Structure formats: C-alpha cells, structure tokens
Amino acid sequence: MFESLMFPRWHTYIMAAALSPGEQHQFFIKWANKQGIEMNGVAPAKFVGRGIGIIAARDLEKGEKIVFVPASALISIDSKPIRSRNFPKSFSIHGRLAAHLALTHSDVESSHKPWQDIWPSEEDFKTILPLNWPDNLQSLLPAAAQDLLAAQQKKLEKDWKDLQPFLPPDSKDLFSYTWTIVNTRCFYWDYPDLPPSRLPKKRQSLTADDCYAMCPFLDYFNHADEGCEPLYDILGYTVTCNRDYKAGEEVYVSYGSHNNDFLLVEYGFILEQNNCDTTQVDHLILPKLTQAEIETLKEDSFYGNYTVTNHSVCHRTQAALRLQTLPARRYCVFVSGADDGSSDQKRIDIKCRQLLDEYAREIIHTEDAIDGLDVKDGFEIGVDKAGSAKETMEEGSVKAERKDILAKRWTQVRNIVNECSRQLSNGGKTD
Numbered sequence: 001m002f003e004s005l006m007f008p009r010w011h012t013y014i015m016a017a018a019l020s021p022g023e024q025h026q027f028f029i030k031w032a033n034k035q036g037i038e039m040n041g042v043a044p045a046k047f048v049g050r051g052i053g054i055i056a057a058r059d060l061e062k063g064e065k066i067v068f069v070p071a072s073a074l075i076s077i078d079s080k081p082i083r084s085r086n087f088p089k090s091f092s093i094h095g096r097l098a099a100h101l102a103l104t105h106s107d108v109e110s111s112h113k114p115w116q117d118i119w120p121s122e123e124d125f126k127t128i129l130p131l132n133w134p135d136n137l138q139s140l141l142p143a144a145a146q147d148l149l150a151a152q153q154k155k156l157e158k159d160w161k162d163l164q165p166f167l168p169p170d171s172k173d174l175f176s177y178t179w180t181i182v183n184t185r186c187f188y189w190d191y192p193d194l195p196p197s198r199l200p201k202k203r204q205s206l207t208a209d210d211c212y213a214m215c216p217f218l219d220y221f222n223h224a225d226e227g228c229e230p231l232y233d234i235l236g237y238t239v240t241c242n243r244d245y246k247a248g249e250e251v252y253v254s255y256g257s258h259n260n261d262f263l264l265v266e267y268g269f270i271l272e273q274n275n276c277d278t279t280q281v282d283h284l285i286l287p288k289l290t291q292a293e294i295e296t297l298k299e300d301s302f303y304g305n306y307t308v309t310n311h312s313v314c315h316r317t318q319a320a321l322r323l324q325t326l327p328a329r330r331y332c333v334f335v336s337g338a339d340d341g342s343s344d345q346k347r348i349d350i351k352c353r354q355l356l357d358e359y360a361r362e363i364i365h366t367e368d369a370i371d372g373l374d375v376k377d378g379f380e381i382g383v384d385k386a387g388s389a390k391e392t393m394e395e396g397s398v399k400a401e402r403k404d405i406l407a408k409r410w411t412q413v414r415n416i417v418n419e420c421s422r423q424l425s426n427g428g429k430t431d
C-alpha cells in the first residue's frame with residue numbers, strides 16, 4: 001500500500017531545492033487523497049521553464065510504485081456527469097471532454113474544482129502554444145510543425161462546430177482553452193474498467209483519437225524522452241520508477257517517442273536533449289514530384305513522411321530520391337526489398353547531400369527572419385480570421401519567449417541537418 005502524502009516533514013526540506021508549488025496545490029493534494037489517489041515518495045514542485053512537475057521527495061528505487069490513480073478518479077466520457085450531458089456519440093471524445101470542462105469552468109461547486117485550480121491559465125497557453133501565436137510567427141515554424149498545427153486547428157474547428165450548440169454564446173475562447181487543457185493533460189485510456197457486457201461494444205466504436213481520459217495527479221508529470229511509463233489496468237493508472245532517483249531530482253514520465261516539432265505544437269515546449277528528435281524534408285521533396293511519381297509512391301506506401309536524423313536519411317526518403325534519380329527497375333528492386341540498393345548508394349548519397357544543402361539554405365534564411373523579429377512583451381487582443389479573440393501585433397513584433405523557442409528549434413534543426421550531411425560526406429550510411 002502506498003503511503004498517503006500530505007506535505008510531511010521531508011517536504012519542507014526538499015522544497016528548498018525546487019520551488020514550493022503554492023497553496024492551491026496543497027488543496028489539490030488533499031482532494032486527490034480523498035479520490036483514492038496514492039503517492040509514494042513524490043510531490044509536486046515548481047521548476048523554472050517547466051511549470052509544475054514531480055519531484056522525488058526521498059531516494060527512490062527502480063521498480064518502486066510511486067503513484068496510483070484509481071479508475072474512479074479519471075474524467076472520461078464514461079464519467080457520470082459527462083454521460084448525463086448526452087452529447088452525440090458521433091462527436092470526438094476530445095471535444096466532449098473539452099465542452100464538459102468549459103461548462104463546469106465557472107462552477108465553484110464542480111467536483112473537480114481543486115484540480116482545475118492547478119491547471120495552467122489561458123495566459124500561459126497564449127505564450128507557449130503555437131496554436132495561439134499570430135500568423136507571422138506560425139509561418140516561421142518548421143514545415144512539419146506547420147502541418148501538425150494545421151491538423152490541430154482543423155480538429156479544434158470541427159469540435160467547436162459540433163459542440164457550439166451545447167455551449168453558451170461567446171464561449172469559443174473558453175472552449176479553445178479547455179480543448180488545449182485536454183490536449184496537454186490527457187492519457188491513453190481504453191476503458192478497461194467497463195463491465196464485460198459493455199466493453200466489446202465500446203471498444204468496437206473507438207479510434208485511437210477516442211482513447212483519452214483526464215488523469216488527476218498523473219498530469220503533474222513533465223515529459224522526458226526517457227522517463228517512467230504510466231501503465232493502466234482495470235483498477236486505474238500506476239507509475240513505476242524507470243530507474244533510481246535521488247531525493248530532489250525531477251521524476252518524468254514519457255509522453256511517447258516524440259520529436260521536438262510535435263512537442264512544440266502539441267505541448268508548447270521542446271527538449272534540449274531529445275533522442276527521438278528528427279526533422280522532415282517533405283516540403284522539399286513533394287513539390288518536385290511528377291504526378292506519375294506521386295502515384296507510384298502512394299501505391300508503394302512511400303509517399304511522404306521523409307525524415308532526417310542527425311545520423312541518417314530515412315529509407316522512405318531514399319525510396320523517393322531513387323524514384324527521381326534511377327531507372328525504374330533499380331527503384332523497384334529497392335522498394336521490393338529484392339536488392340539493398342548498395343550499388344546505387346553513392347549516387348543517392350549525393351542526392352541526399354544536395355537535399356540537405358537546400359534545407360541548410362532555407363534554415364539560414366528562416367533564422368535571419370527570426371533574428372529580425374522585434375521583441376515586445378505587451379500585446380492587444382484582436383480577432384483572427386475564424387472569429388476568435390486572438391492577439392494582434394504589429395508585423396514582426398513578438399513576445400521574447402516565443403522568439404527564443406523558435407530560434408532554439410531552428411538551431412536544433414540546423415544541427416540535425418549539418419550533422420547528417422557530415423556523416424554522409426564521411427561515407428556514413430543512410431538507413
């Protein structure tokens with residue numbers, strides 16, 4: 001059984017190392033204990049640049065269970081208050097959860113109020129989430145991040161269109177905020193707690209996008225590419241230490257194997273060290289393909305998702321470059337796996353390097369544009385194309401944090417591209 005934790009004596013000592021999270025977090029912990037949430041040797045703490053996270057309150061051992069959240073404490077579309085709203089089942093789970101949170105947002109009696117009080121504010125999200133940035137800054141994101149952002153905007157707009165009739169007038173901004181709360185704080189959940197009579201039917205109707213639940217306390221954990229992996233079963237969620245931790249260290253979970261473009265668009269941050277980091281070159285390859293080449297690549301399932309890491313150019317990119325460069329027969333034996341393509345490798349490596357050189361020129365150009373952004377901290381609220389309140393800025397003026405994260409992301413992309421190019425020049429291999 002986990003020990004119950006309500007800021008005991010060691011807490012004061014450990015909090016000297018990290019910043020104390022504040023009073024509303026103490027209320028939340030009390031509330032969490034009442035929900036049956038168990039914490040063992042960990043506590044919330046404030047970390048510079050990462051908001052609240054989880055700190056090891058004593059030395060922890062690999063394999064130790066540090067958090068348990070019972071299924072009854074989750075907010076899912078099977079929670080009674082959401083079921084009773086009778087949102088149509090055809091609406092996305094993300095949208096239904098966001099609408100419920102919007103409808104309870106100003107209810108001081110709501111059952112999850114102490115939890116809501118510890119979430120980031122709308123203001124926090126305005127700075128960190130590219131979704132809330134003005135168009136001139138969004139257009140300075142790497143192309144792959146812009147594609148992710150466009151998909152995110154489309155999902156939000158669809159959910160808003162569906163759920164708007166259930167919400168008070170003028171609640172688009174509130175809905176967008178609760179939608180991003182759901183997006184940044186949900187965990188995978190495919191309803192293992194449902195009775196066997198309901199489970200098969202429920203599972204049949206689920207897509208991966210539907211398997212979301214809000215999970216109190218678990219949503220305190222920040223992400224690292226290597227962290228604890230939360231596991232769930234019929235009883236709820238458990239977090240187990242992935243390694244030993246010293247008292248005072250931050251304990252992370254892994255949100256999945258995500259590159260920094262994904263983390264920036266979905267969560268509003270990038271990792272300085274990310275073993276899963278990549279960059280994409282679709283925007284350089286796709287516009288140069290003929291219609292016939294597009295059809296061939298689609299047929300062979302090699303269309304798009306062309307990825308570069310700091311040591312390799314992926315197999316898919318090579319397939320596209322081979323199709324553009326080599327006789328059809330040589331391309332066919334490569335994609336069918338009948339030949340490893342090594343006899344053409346030198347020619348393809350030259351193509352890869354030309355592609356990376358083209359990318360390097362684009363990077364320099366974008367870095368210059370970011371460098372020239374005029375930093376201003378104040379901004380006014382205006383209305384964007386979709387009719388939602390959004391800040392307007394003079395062309396080129398930007399909050400310092402946004403400029404900083406854009407500049408850092410492009411430095412990372414430049415390093416990936418330069419390092420990969422260097423490896424190719426040294427006769428390094430492509431994947």
Ligand SMILES: C[S@@+](CC[C@H](N)C(=O)[O-])C[C@H]1O[C@@H](n2cnc3c(N)ncnc32)[C@H](O)[C@@H]1O
Nearest residue numbers: 049050051052184185219220221222223267269
């Ligand atoms: C599930 S919440 C984690 C708790 C959050 N830090 C808070 O203050 O409530 C996810 C959000 O935490 C922040 N975050 C998570 N991991 C981070 C990291 N490694 N570095 C910076 N921010 C991080 C991002 O703002 C992200 O959207």
